[in-house]
Amino acid sequence: MKTKTAYLSFNTNKKIEIIRITDQVSRVISDSGVKDGLVLVNPMHITAAVIVNDNESGLHDDYLKVLEKLVPYQSDYRHNDTGEDNAAAHIWRQLLGHQVVMPITNGKLDLGPWEQIFYFEFDGQRQKRVLVKVIGE
Numbered sequence: 204m205k206t207k208t209a210y211l212s213f214n215t216n217k218k219i220e221i222i223r224i225t226d227q228v229s230r231v232i233s234d235s236g237v238k239d240g241l242v243l244v245n246p247m248h249i250t251a252a253v254i255v256n257d258n259e260s261g262l263h264d265d266y267l268k269v270l271e272k273l274v275p276y277q278s279d280y281r282h283n284d285t286g287e288d289n290a291a292a293h294i295w296r297q298l299l300g301h302q303v304v305m306p307i308t309n310g311k312l313d314l315g316p317w318e319q320i321f322y323f324e325f326d327g328q329r330q331k332r333v334l335v336k337v338i339g340e
């Protein structure tokens with residue numbers, strides 16, 4: 204069995220940002236030499252999420268619109284009584300799910316025709332990391 208662990212780094216310009224990371228994840232898989240296996244992509248931060256969906260900017264705006272409607276970013280939250288201002292970012296990440304595991308076949312990400320991997324940052328403008336762990340043969 205082969206394994207490879209890599210860390211992608213991000214420091215977003217905006218507090219809330221959606222970044223397509225399919226190519227970076229594919230590069231780690233190529234470097235690993237794994238032909239058949241799995242890749243775990245974990246945002247490593249509790250105010251960010253990794254998801255798989257369509258690369259369509261309108262849809263990305265729709266996610267944010269729905270999240271804002273369900274859990275307004277600026278509101279009264281007990282977590283923000285600690286001096287932080289990111290309670291909604293924690294909850295948004297929880298609503299989207301936090302990490303993904305994707306298949307590797309013939310040495311490549313085995314994605315459906317419209318599937319892309321995204322890093323969703325909900326409390327950015329500081330250094331963040333995404334863990335990419337490949338296992339397989």
Ligand code: ZN
Nearest residue numbers: 287289290293
């Ligand atoms: Zn917090």
